[in-house]
Amino acid sequence: MTATFDDRVVASSRVLYKDVAGEAVLLDLATETYFGLNAAGARCWQLLTTAPSVRDAFEVLVEEYDVAPDELRRDLQTLLDELLERGLLDVAHA
Numbered sequence: 848m849t850a851t852f853d854d855r856v857v858a859s860s861r862v863l864y865k866d867v868a869g870e871a872v873l874l875d876l877a878t879e880t881y882f883g884l885n886a887a888g889a890r891c892w893q894l895l896t897t898a899p900s901v902r903d904a905f906e907v908l909v910e911e912y913d914v915a916p917d918e919l920r921r922d923l924q925t926l927l928d929e930l931l932e933r934g935l936l937d938v939a940h941a
Contacts, residue, residue: 848931848938852902852920855939856895856927862935864892873935882935887912891926895936901927 850856858864863874871889873882884892890911894904905923909916930936 850901850927850931850936850938852905853900855898855900856931856936857939858896859935859937864896875933875935877934882930882933888926891923892930895927895930 859875861875861877863876865872865874866889869886869889871884871892873884873892874880875882891904891908894907895901898904898907901923905920908919908923912919914922927936931938
């Protein structure tokens with residue numbers, strides 16, 4: 848499954864999220880596997896799972912982090928693809 852920047856994504860119902868000192872731990876209840884995110888990844892997760900679209904999350908991240916937009920777009924797409932592939936996020940198509 849893939850998502851575009853126009854899609855909205857939500858946390859899978861089988862995932863528990865826990866903030867741990869600014870970083871994040873995701874537990875997939877179906878597979879009983881953990882997935883860790885550093886502080887930047889945790890911020891991406893927070894925005895991706897609450898923003899109206901991936902693009903809206905991206906626009907907030909561009910303002911918050913000192914990174915070139917093209918680099919952020921690539922990194923965010925890579926993270927998004929990995930979270931979707933692992934079943935941690937679901938696409939909520941409009």
